[in-house]
Amino acid sequence: MSTDPDRLFARPLDQVPDFAFNEDVVRVFPDMIKRSVPGYPTIVENLGVLAARFAQPDTALYDLGASLGAVTQALRRHVRSDGCRVIAVDNSAAMVERCRQYLNAQDSMFQELLPVQVMEADILSLQFEPASVVALNFTLQFVAPGQRLELLTRIRQALLPGGALILSEKLHFADDQEQALLNDLHLDFKRANGYSELEIAQKRSAIEHVMKPDTLETHQSRLRAAGFSKVVPWFQCLNFASLIALP
Ligand SMILES: C[S@@+](CC[C@H](N)C(=O)[O-])C[C@H]1O[C@@H](n2cnc3c(N)ncnc32)[C@H](O)[C@@H]1O
Numbered sequence: 013m014s015t016d017p018d019r020l021f022a023r024p025l026d027q028v029p030d031f032a033f034n035e036d037v038v039r040v041f042p043d044m045i046k047r048s049v050p051g052y053p054t055i056v057e058n059l060g061v062l063a064a065r066f067a068q069p070d071t072a073l074y075d076l077g078a079s080l081g082a083v084t085q086a087l088r089r090h091v092r093s094d095g096c097r098v099i100a101v102d103n104s105a106a107m108v109e110r111c112r113q114y115l116n117a118q119d120s121m122f123q124e125l126l127p128v129q130v131m132e133a134d135i136l137s138l139q140f141e142p143a144s145v146v147a148l149n150f151t152l153q154f155v156a157p158g159q160r161l162e163l164l165t166r167i168r169q170a171l172l173p174g175g176a177l178i179l180s181e182k183l184h185f186a187d188d189q190e191q192a193l194l195n196d197l198h199l200d201f202k203r204a205n206g207y208s209e210l211e212i213a214q215k216r217s218a219i220e221h222v223m224k225p226d227t228l229e230t231h232q233s234r235l236r237a238a239g240f241s242k243v244v245p246w247f248q249c250l251n252f253a254s255l256i257a258l259p
């Protein structure tokens with residue numbers, strides 16, 4: 013399936029609207045996320061590998077904020093436990109529609125993939141089934157900060173012993189020098205991937221009210237408050253990181 017190059021912010025906009033996961037974003041999303049998130053392809057592929065260690069027979073594997081289902085596809089490629097089912101959830105109708113098309117294409121190319129259910133729903137009001145793996149890949153940062161602990165608590169309650177939550181996020185840093193350096197390096201990463209100063213500045217205005225990164229320390233203490241017993245960072249590239257949280 014072809015994907016358009018991301019030029020959403022290439023022309024000067026009179027007013028930059030708040031970022032939304034709408035049809036325009038869906039059209040360019042694979043290109044946008046690869047060129048904006050350092051380490052994204054490595055995180056997605058390895059998420060499948062990690063999940064294979066925690067997945068248990070006859071349980072649900074959740075991909076929360078699935079977008080176009082990149083993580084769902086990795087779970088289906090790597091997890092071999094009997095009776096597992098992937099549940100991909102997103103509240104953007106445009107994402108869900110295109111996600112279903114991508115997964116149908118995956119079904120037609122490979123045999124013996126895990127069954128998958130794609131739901132258009134708000135993860136904040138989801139009734140979780142007992143799960144062995146839950147992935148939140150760059151989704152929690154878009155949930156209102158005041159609602160993050162409750163969501164993580166409900167995920168923790170749904171997780172079976174031996175399972176895991178895998179949480180990937182853009183990080184903020186309490187130390188000003190560390191924040192400035194990693195932010196500058198992230199902007200260099202975007203420039204190296206062909207984004208202009210205008211695109212970088214307009215994207216920044218678009219996401220500043222809707223995407224609120226936390227520090228690693230905030231993630232760790234909130235995960236513990238939600239009932240997780242252990243938090244293990246397994247990947248960081250510049251200001252983007254991924255954590256394994258154990259029940
Ligand atoms: C940055 S994208 C996630 C990328 C995707 N997980 C991947 O690895 O390719 C964030 C996604 O979360 C979804 N989202 C944000 N808040 C949500 C909510 N409350 N319920 C369901 N989906 C949500 C958005 O629609 C968007 O598709």
Ligand SMILES: O=C(O)C(=O)C[C@]1(C(=O)O)C=C[C@@H](O)C=C1
Nearest residue numbers: 044045048049150182215219223
């Ligand atoms: O931090 C930025 O500048 C980003 O563009 C990050 C980010 C993300 O982390 O989700 C924001 C929106 C898009 O979904 C793709 C990338």
